[in-house]
Amino acid sequence: MATAAAASRAALSRPHAAAAAARASPAAGARVTLPRRRSVRSAVISSSASAAAVAASEPAAGRVTLGAGTDGALWPKPAVLVAEKLSEAGLAVLRGFADVECAYGMSPAELLAKVAQFDALIVRSGTKVTREVLEAGRGRLRVVGRAGVGIDNVDLQAATEAGCLVVNAPTANTVAAAEHGIALLASMARNVSQADAALKAGKWQRTKYVGVSLVGKTLAVMGFGKVGSEVARRAKGLGMHVIAHDPYAPADRARAIGAELVSFDEAIGRADFISLHMPLTPATSKVFNDESFAKMKNGVRIINVARGGVIDEDALVRALDSGKVAQAALDVFTEEPPAKDSKLVLHENVTVTPHLGASTVEAQEGVAIEIAEAVVGALRGELAATAVNAPMVPAEVMSELAPYVSLAEKLGKLAVQLVAGESGGIKGVKVVYTTARGPDDLDTRLLRAMVTKGIVEPVSSTFVNLVNADYTAKQRGLRITEERVSHESPAAEAPLESIQVRLSHVQSKFAGAISDGGDIVLEGRVKYGVPHLTVVGPYEVDVSLEGNLILCRQIDQPGMIGKVGNILGQTNVNISFMSVGRTFRGKQAIMAIGVDEEPDKETLEHIGHIPAIEEFVFLEL
Numbered sequence: 001m002a003t004a005a006a007a008s009r010a011a012l013s014r015p016h017a018a019a020a021a022a023r024a025s026p027a028a029g030a031r032v033t034l035p036r037r038r039s040v041r042s043a044v045i046s047s048s049a050s051a052a053a054v055a056a057s058e059p060a061a062g063r064v065t066l067g068a069g070t071d072g073a074l075w076p077k078p079a080v081l082v083a084e085k086l087s088e089a090g091l092a093v094l095r096g097f098a099d100v101e102c103a104y105g106m107s108p109a110e111l112l113a114k115v116a117q118f119d120a121l122i123v124r125s126g127t128k129v130t131r132e133v134l135e136a137g138r139g140r141l142r143v144v145g146r147a148g149v150g151i152d153n154v155d156l157q158a159a160t161e162a163g164c165l166v167v168n169a170p171t172a173n174t175v176a177a178a179e180h181g182i183a184l185l186a187s188m189a190r191n192v193s194q195a196d197a198a199l200k201a202g203k204w205q206r207t208k209y210v211g212v213s214l215v216g217k218t219l220a221v222m223g224f225g226k227v228g229s230e231v232a233r234r235a236k237g238l239g240m241h242v243i244a245h246d247p248y249a250p251a252d253r254a255r256a257i258g259a260e261l262v263s264f265d266e267a268i269g270r271a272d273f274i275s276l277h278m279p280l281t282p283a284t285s286k287v288f289n290d291e292s293f294a295k296m297k298n299g300v301r302i303i304n305v306a307r308g309g310v311i312d313e314d315a316l317v318r319a320l321d322s323g324k325v326a327q328a329a330l331d332v333f334t335e336e337p338p339a340k341d342s343k344l345v346l347h348e349n350v351t352v353t354p355h356l357g358a359s360t361v362e363a364q365e366g367v368a369i370e371i372a373e374a375v376v377g378a379l380r381g382e383l384a385a386t387a388v389n390a391p392m393v394p395a396e397v398m399s400e401l402a403p404y405v406s407l408a409e410k411l412g413k414l415a416v417q418l419v420a421g422e423s424g425g426i427k428g429v430k431v432v433y434t435t436a437r438g439p440d441d442l443d444t445r446l447l448r449a450m451v452t453k454g455i456v457e458p459v460s461s462t463f464v465n466l467v468n469a470d471y472t473a474k475q476r477g478l479r480i481t482e483e484r485v486s487h488e489s490p491a492a493e494a495p496l497e498s499i500q501v502r503l504s505h506v507q508s509k510f511a512g513a514i515s516d517g518g519d520i521v522l523e524g525r526v527k528y529g530v531p532h533l534t535v536v537g538p539y540e541v542d543v544s545l546e547g548n549l550i551l552c553r554q555i556d557q558p559g560m561i562g563k564v565g566n567i568l569g570q571t572n573v574n575i576s577f578m579s580v581g582r583t584f585r586g587k588q589a590i591m592a593i594g595v596d597e598e599p600d601k602e603t604l605e606h607i608g609h610i611p612a613i614e615e616f617v618f619l620e621l
């Protein structure tokens with residue numbers, strides 16, 4: 001029975017053919033460590049298409065460990081590289097599924113040298129997962145796990161291009177970050193760190209360190225997401241008046257906490273304290289600069305537990321020097337760690353911590369478990385709820401689309417093999433879904449991705465999955481349009497009746513696949529859970545899409561099935577399915593023959609020499 005997990009595996013994973021090889025190996029339940037050999041690794045990570053890439057990136061020495069599944073079957077254990085400190089609780093989850101190597105404090109060069117030997121990489125904010133790293137891991141690295149919220153240290157575009165899923169742990173450190181924000185707010189207002197340092201240096205300075213009160217003051221929360229709203233909630237408890245700016249936050253959430261949503265200028269113009277909680281993006285980079293500081297009240301105080309890059313740090317030093325900004329409390333910096341002689345860090349009105357927002361015992365344990373579960377799920381081929389660069393397809397949608405995922409990929413794969421000459425020349429692909437559902441009730445992203453995978457993978461070295469399908473199509477100039485034909489019928493249970501793939505403006509090596517409109521047309525359905533090919537060009541056929549396929553176009557006349565069957569039988573090629581479709585009696589017909597084995601060249605030529613046969617093509621599935 002097809003399942004959501006199976007569908008998502010198809011959508012996300014590299015094919016796991018090694019599992020089959022592994023099943024043939026020693027006693028179930030055993031754990032075997034194999035020296036890595038090219039054949040094993042190629043199978044683990046991919047399709048034939050990427051074999052060349054694999055060979056090119058093959059590390060000299062690597063290992064594949066086989067683990068046993070609940071069914072006793074053996075599979076190659078994935079390898080996970082943990083590049084920054086992760087709590088034991090998370091490591092235990094990872095070790096239950098994968099070989100785990102913790103290599104903390106690697107230099108960028110060390111990471112580059114190592115990454116190709118792993119299926120997943122886990123980092124915190126201290127490791128830059130650059131395009132170079134993702135390129136180095138290409139062919140094997142399937143998942144990057146960010147043990148925390150901010151993914152500004154991961155090159156998402158490069159990850160998407162490589163078909164590498166990025167997952168994060170967005171919820172477990174929210175409270176820790178909010179508490180740290182409040183700790184900085186209160187300690188800054190009362191000069192705690194400065195007074196502490198002075199007293200330890202022997203200075204008793206009660207008049208120098210008179211602070212300011214929080215109660216009744218206005219706090220502007222910039223970025224009203226998870227952390228921002230928790231800061232707002234706590235600040236309300238301290239008796240502060242809270243305003244917030246967030247172009248994407250719903251007003252009712254702010255109202256529920258008692259915060260007023262206002263514009264950027266109003267927020268920074270009215271606030272006594274400004275606390276930053278937005279992500280670092282091109283839009284927020286250095287958004288606090290000379291111009292914005294000028295709009296603030298004199299003597300404003302700023303807290304940043306978001307990202308250093310949202311502040312122009314030189315401008316902040318100027319604002320502190322001029323007194324425009326009375327104090328700042330900073331947990332994060334543009335460069336981490338900041339330079340030892342950083343004017344900002346050394347400024348007497350600045351309180352600093354070394355990116356400790358998420359660093360509580362509780363948060364680190366939560367983050368470690370959250371990311372470990374997300375990475376294990378992704379390695380299993382499930383779509384993680386915290387995927388950052390893949391469209392989210394809910395489990396129930398996955399489940400019902402599972403058999404159509406295979407149909408979509410097979411139609412794409414067959415269609416591309418029908419194109420004459422350079423299949424790189426395909427530009428227009430139309431996918432037509434016939435469904436009993438209403439137009440908004442069918443999520444086709446997964447199916448579109450699988451058609452793309454079917455079309456692209458056989459003719460390129462690109463590995464395609466749900467993460468990079470749209471990107472890959474765009475890169476190759478492949479314009480994929482979709483149409484839904486609705487036969488609304490509330491009683492129908494199946495999400496789809498048929499999927500049709502049409503390739504326009506191409507020549508075909510099999511004229512019988514060309515429809516009246518000049519497109520290569522293939523259509524299929526799912527019958528009893530198995531994908532079937534039901535239309536080739538203008539012909540109706542019915543052949544199950546298992547094994548390989550021979551299409552023959554001939555003059556409709558008696559005895560053709562016997563003749564072809566005989567030739568295949570003579571070389572022990574087993575026919576799994578056969579179907580004939582014709583336009584009119586005695587005119588042209590198409591024979592679609594499913595075969596378990598690939599016939600040799602001579603056998604195929606033999607078929608071609610049958611006088612009534614006008615053309616034939618062998619297609620791999």
Ligand SMILES: NC(=O)c1ccc[n+]([C@@H]2O[C@H](COP(=O)([O-])OP(=O)(O)OC[C@H]3O[C@@H](n4cnc5c(N)ncnc54)[C@H](O)[C@@H]3O)[C@@H](O)[C@H]2O)c1
Binds near residue numbers: 284306307
């Ligand atoms: N210092 C730490 O250790 C620490 C810990 C956790 C989170 N963080 C950082 O805190 C920030 C917030 O984390 P979160 O979990 O609340 O994320 P979140 O995604 O829940 O919230 C971010 C909010 O910022 C808003 N936003 C986006 N662009 C904006 C803009 N131009 N102006 C105003 N608001 C904007 C979004 O709409 C969203 O509501 C992130 O930068 C994260 O990396 C730091």
Ligand SMILES: O=C(O)[C@H](O)COP(=O)(O)O
Binds near residue numbers: 125
């Ligand atoms: O974005 C985050 O989650 C925080 O900045 C925490 O980063 P860290 O994992 O490096 O502590």
